[in-house]
Amino acid sequence: MTDLPARVLTDDELDLLELALGGAVAPSVLAATWPDAPADVRGPRGGPQRSKDSVGWGVVLTDAENTPLARLTVRPGDVPDAVDALKPMPPAIGPQWDAAVRRPAREVRAELEAGAGAGSPQALSLLVTEVPTREETDAAVRLAAGSDAVLLFVPAARRTPEPGTVGAPGLVRAVTGLAGTLAERTGARVSTVVVPWSGLGGVTLEEVAAAYGATRADTLAAHRSPATAAAVSGLAHVRDNAVAALYPPASAAEVARAASSGHRQGIVVFFTGLSGSGKSTVARALAAELEDDGLQTTVLDGDAVRHHLSKGLGFDRESRETNVERIGYVAALVAKHGGIAVAAPIAPFAAGRAKVRALAEEAGARFVLVHISTPLAVCEARDRKGFYARARAGEIAEFTGISSPYEEPEDADLVIDTSVVSIDAAVSAVRTHIIAAG
CATH class of the missing domain: 3.40.50.300 (P-loop containing nucleotide triphosphate hydrolases)
Known part of the structure; x- marks a missing residue:
């Protein structure tokens, strides 16, 4: 291991490594994102486009603390690439890190196959990328009809969310509530699955869902009507609109100024x-x-x-x-x-x-x-x-x-x-x- 070069991974790359270790994406997807990787590794979307006489390539992957987490081996010709864990991925705190919901793809897939018995599992994956509204909850009930199992996929990036948005902990809590509603209204086996996801590597969330065992996938937010979307996007301006309705323009400007000038102690x-x-x-x-x-x-x-x-x-x-x-x-x-x-x-x-x-x-x-x-x-x-x-x-x-x-x-x-x-x-x-x- 010490003879190999080391690469310090960003938070986004750590998400991708976790997916690769769990069997959700091919190991070469990691190397395909690096501009300094050997040219024959960087096929489109991580495809193993390398010559038959390539000598292979390896690197030790570390976190920001230089802890060796895994060894990536990109092998020559048609030999499959490999990523091998060296140390456990360091967990953090919050519902998105609960081992009951943050499980490797191969484990979830095996559980679905075992639950299907002699038949093929009909597993619906609902990709929950935003906090579900009542409208989307009703849509989820309709979509789940006829499915043996429903996987509620929650993409959770390690990187800090944008200010003012619901982060991974809040999204997981909201989806846990949705899971209870779905189980009660449909009778299906409903599981919340947290997916380390930053969008890196050219792989879609639908493809990752398939690796977890889903036979079909649907993005829940796509079932949000234009009226609901407009109402959600307008939430940030509700107070401004109320102030404008209560005060004449000059007064409203002063009320808004006072509200925006508040400074909390650091x-x-x-x-x-x-x-x-x-x-x-x-x-x-x-x-x-x-x-x-x-x-x-x-x-x-x-x-x-x-x-x-x-x-x-x-x-x-x-x-x-x-x-x-x-x-x-x-x-x-x-x-x-x-x-x-x-x-x-x-x-x-x-x-x-x-x-x-x-x-x-x-x-x-x-x-x-x-x-x-x-x-x-x-x-x-x-x-x-x-x-x-x-x-x-x-x-x-x-x-x-x-x-x-x-x-x-x-x-x-x-x-x-x-x-x-x-x-x-x-x-x-x-x-x-x-x-x-x-």
Whole structure:
């Protein structure tokens, strides 16, 4: 594995990798999206258009934290390509990550085939890309007539949704309600299926549904009438229309101006803890919850920042302090304009954390320090990247917790040990603290 080149995947590419690992798309679809892949790999829509004498091609796929997730092997000639898991795909928090609904294609397909007995399964896939209206609920009942099974497909991208839109958590909750209604009104076996989907790779959602075992697919939003579509699109302007009806133009302009000028205080939520403590997992899950609440949230994860904002910095004490200060500066800028910045570096030194607090407070933002206090032994046992083992072997100098100190904060607003507190509970504790203090 170490002899192969590595590729850091974007969130969209991680969605595609998850589909490939589950058997929903061909492995070569991944490589076909990369302009620097060998030319004979980049056939239209990922087709294996390569010569018989091609020597093959391989790459290790990692996430933004450089964790090796899978090995992609594009093989020569007519030999099938392969993608092999190296580490589990890191989950986040929210209903779209529930293992009961986020299942691999091959598992869903096998379940449908087993449920059909001797006959062929008649499985309808309803692609639910928008929150269903009453009109679409009635359409779903009509479409489900005569089907043995109904799969409610919910596309859920890892990337942050557009402001003002219902994100994946809300869409899954709405579809869960639709599933109950459909089961009650049709008697069909109804399942909610979350599909990691960003539209990358040139494969359609209908083709992915077929890989999950659906014999026919229909997009539910296509059954929305023009009148309903107009009403939904007009929801954002309901207040403006009401103000215009209540006030004369000059007064309406002042009421609208006052409403738009409201400024909420920004927040910097700063996680600190050892590598492997769970701070990044909690931070990303918290950000997803806040985004689903309609709050503008920016995640500044330590490893991801080093690829961009702090590229070229080393890991000596001065470089680490510079990295933390840069994160704090950007977080303060986000919070200064009313946003929420969630940062998750190791930040081992008290002086560096104090600088970040000062930057946030100077920007008029609230600062919340969260110490993820998971013990060193647990962090080492979780080590997905082998850093602790390399540090103990002397291969990594100045590694926090081994050859470089971690100064535990004495001013933390919250202290959470993820070896005894679940990620869900940790996110809830931080979210409750933010809301209660606000």
